[in-house]
Amino acid sequence: MAKPYFNFHSPFLGGGMFCEARSISVRRHNGKSPSMVRGTGCYLYDAEGKAYLDMSGGSGAANLGYGRQEIIQAIRHQAELLIHTGWNIDNPHRHALIERLALVVPFKNASVMGAVTGAEAIEVALKIARAKTGRNCVLYFSNAFHGKTQGALAVSSNKLFRKHIPADAVEYPCFSLESCYPDIGEDTSDWSSSFRRYLDTLEEARGQLPAAIVVEPIQAAEGVHPLPSWTLETILRVGLERGVITVFDEIYTGFGRTGDPFVSRQGMVPDLLVVGKALGNGLPISAIIGDPQLVDLLTYSEHSSTFTFMPLACAAACAVVDLYCSERPWENANSVGLHLRASLDRLAQQDSRISLVRGRGLMLACDVDDPEGAQQSQPLSARLRDKLEELGVIVRTGGQRPSTIKMTPPLVISKREVDIFVSAFSCALSSV
Ligand SMILES: Cc1ncc(COP(=O)(O)O)c(C=O)c1O
Known part of the structure; x- marks a missing residue:
């Protein structure tokens, strides 16, 4: 049984243990995952005020950014x-x-x-x-x-x-x-x-x-x-x-x-x-x-x-x-998307673990594979995701292949923020 968030005495049942259902519980899935309390632009913030650049864009819904x-x-x-x-x-x-x-x-x-x-x-x-x-x-x-x-x-x-x-x-x-x-x-x-x-x-x-x-x-x-x-x-x-x-x-x-x-x-x-x-x-x-x-x-x-x-x-x-x-946010998606894509292509040339850079605008992905990490308990993509979270960047992984890293940030992201992401990505790659 997962640790309950609340443990209170109910007048009906004499106290209960409620927890979030496994199907939707990010916490039960990955205990280290941050919990967000506020957002602005492309950034989310946890209760301690740590900022996270959200490269998932609220599952692709926050196109115009947070806190508009x-x-x-x-x-x-x-x-x-x-x-x-x-x-x-x-x-x-x-x-x-x-x-x-x-x-x-x-x-x-x-x-x-x-x-x-x-x-x-x-x-x-x-x-x-x-x-x-x-x-x-x-x-x-x-x-x-x-x-x-x-x-x-x-x-x-x-x-x-x-x-x-x-x-x-x-x-x-x-x-x-x-x-x-x-x-x-x-x-x-x-x-x-x-x-x-x-x-x-x-x-x-x-x-x-x-x-x-x-x-x-x-x-x-x-x-x-x-x-x-x-x-x-x-x-x-x-x-x-x-x-x-x-x-x-x-x-x-x-x-x-x-x-x-x-x-x-x-x-x-x-x-x-x-x-x-x-x-x-x-x-x-x-x-x-x-x-x-x-x-x-x-x-x-x-x-x-x-x-x-x-x-x-x-x-x-x-x-x-x-x-x-x-x-006209598609215009920024187009130019910043090309910039992100070119940066990912460059990273892929430097690091053979990255492949299949693909997508259009600000709907991009690549795959990451680590032939030498076969005995690791988690795939490279999940280790990278966790490392990126430590570094203050959110990405989402998976799909048909667990090795996929998906990038769908808010369309208001700037080239400078993309560069922040790319250097965090490169830093995470060298440490996992
Ligand atoms: C292409 C596409 N269709 C449908 C859905 C389902 O939308 P919702 O999660 O709002 O039900 C999604 C969600 O990610 C999607 O990407």
Whole structure:
């Protein structure tokens, strides 16, 4: 039993032992991990005031940095007025947010469905695809991660997470495109014809095409694997030709992360675009955007949750989109991302333990391997992560390969802060 945080005498049970569930407990997982009390810019601070440069960017949600006064003011103001009403009572902030989203996503006409988390938004996209096609099967890519609720897990690759799909999950049968990724290569026509053949085989075997193809333009959580844009173009073309709903999961890549506003752009627009994370810059809010004829197949109340487009989250998201439009954070992501990438490439040339530097904008990763450290209890990536924490830097590791180090800092990071990270990384490498 883990050490409880509180040990108090309950009038009901005569005292109890409560602890944080193992699945979410960073403390139980890694006792040395710091606990954060405050944040500003790209830095988090623990209770002793030690600063940590956050190269994980709050799991890629804190794009505009911590402690942004404009967002705090909007939250403070809205909290005084009205935090919550329940999804089925209207509030003006929903409409203000939808108006703003119309300015930043590449749709001419769209209906915007709200949700709370990324996983919920993926579930909604799958529901819409099923409503449109009457079909169940969903096609996803190996190394995909779309969330941890059961429908979202059905289109995510990680075996540890997938074991929780119940046995009757046949309503969402899934297929891995092992043949398509990561060995996509350069031959676009080859990939395109093998993808088409794959769909034919699937249709033959199941008697029907899938309802949807769900794809992350850069596969994030499982290790930062960018899909070449021509694969995305093929997916859109094939989806259109064959009547399969295309879903771009831009929950991680959206709002400037990759050095572009979104990966979706004019000429490359999916049927459904799913956004989350950075939309609230830390408050939970997500959205599914698509043609009204498609999104509105879900009739009133067919999907909702208590907190859908709640006033507080919408007010925060409005402030986020305003800042996003005025600051154009993708431009900094692009230039600082190139700087980080070049520094990592240089480190990789100096240290053969680093390989596979990859990614775009400020969604970057590399792998670290230590052939001589085979007998160590932890992989090199975990030892580096711990050493970096000692040095005041946060990175997150893992995905499909435990050796991966992922870097998705707030998009407001400067070149100077990147240099601080790179010298800490280099120092950690020489000491583990
Ligand atoms: C691409 C992608 N989709 C969906 C999700 C799930 O989002 P959430 O954790 O908000 O449910 C994530 C989370 O990391 C993600 O990276």
